[in-house]
Amino acid sequence: MTAPDRPVTLITGATGGIGAALARELAGMHSLILQGRDQGRLAALCAELGGASPLTLDLTHPETFEAALADLGRVTNVIHNAGVVELGAVAEQGHAVWTHTLAVNVVAPAEITRLLLPRVRAERGTVVFVNSGAGLRANPEWSSYAASKFALRALADALRDEEARHGVRVTTVYPGRTATPMQQKVRTQEGAPYDPGEFIDPATVASTIRFVLEAPRDATLPDVSVRPGPRGA
Template sequence: MTLITGAAGGIGAALARALAGTHDLILQGRDEGRLSALCSEVGGARPLVLDLTRPGTFGEAVAGLGRVTNVVHNAGVVELGAVAEQPPEVWTHTLAVNVVAPAALTRVLLPTVRAERGTLVFVNSGAGLRANPGWASYAASKFALRALADALRDEEAPHGVRVSTVYPGRTATPMQQKVRAQEGGEYDPADFIDPATVAATIRFVLDAPRDATLPDVSVRPGPRGA
């Protein structure tokens, strides 16, 4: 089974469609209706309604999932703002969803992922490589997510678990639409990477032969007119 967090839209939904038919899927989200519709669309995937801000509930929620081979940590939140302006609540929520939740969910799933010699994929961001003005809280969470993946990679190598980080550039998703609104700019999906392209990259990471690990993969927009 492959578990995808944040599966109800954007990159997560595109990945569910990309893996349908080749991977048995568990799709996590908070909107039960949207999850159920996507599960039906991709052919019998299993919904997992889970609030990522409540890590204390993770153990019970995943106890009945059975064999989980792969986990794609895709869920994330963003709220732009200068350090001088953002209240602690924004920082706390951003770090909770973008860092604490992946760490906590990984911890409870590691026994089965180890048994399956599976793969953990952390969907990061260009902001996990460089912090720009107005992006401090989000970039801090993504830098921390990179640190989590890097440490975990070496910790789990003896167990046969592969750990990869994928760094998408700006992608045509509802999150990007929100970001553009916060930046005061227009949103045209054609200006950004197609979510299906990022999904295809993640699928390549998951399906790579066992004699290779892809620690860090960046996905950037192609040249105009390509």
């Protein structure tokens, strides 16, 4: 059930590091729809937050989205947080890696946005794309992931101009390296140790996204970068 006086916010990748932190950040102020693939983890998070609605959706199958989203009711904000990464040189990564990465990181956000836009327009809501520093610069071994994030940036930029007349705000958030399970996987692929203290806390990124959602209506925040702060006393 959604409260009529609360915004309704859908978060993809809600059981991951940033997604779960954002769900906890918004709980009690937003009615939440939390997307994930793992029904058990999704149910546990929804139970923890008391009243969040689970949305079990495999982002590699966009043909299933329309039926899955049909009965959601109101949607004010959409936070595209889900993502996958697989490091490797262009000479070594086959088409399966590219296809999977682009499907989850670009095609799924585009299709979910298309299907939910009439509801977001009705609410004069916000679409947030959680991008990456890799969406601004492509480094060696990061080609497939960076390409997907550059494409996600293009999607957001086009959508922003298209939807301004409907009162929909569109923001891209570019977090630096954040202490998440995805980052732990990346560090393993890089052959480097993983120390969460070296990276941004997911709660910090969540607070930034909350700020974007709550910004006064006379402002739009097209691009927001979040970088690690200075270390030491």
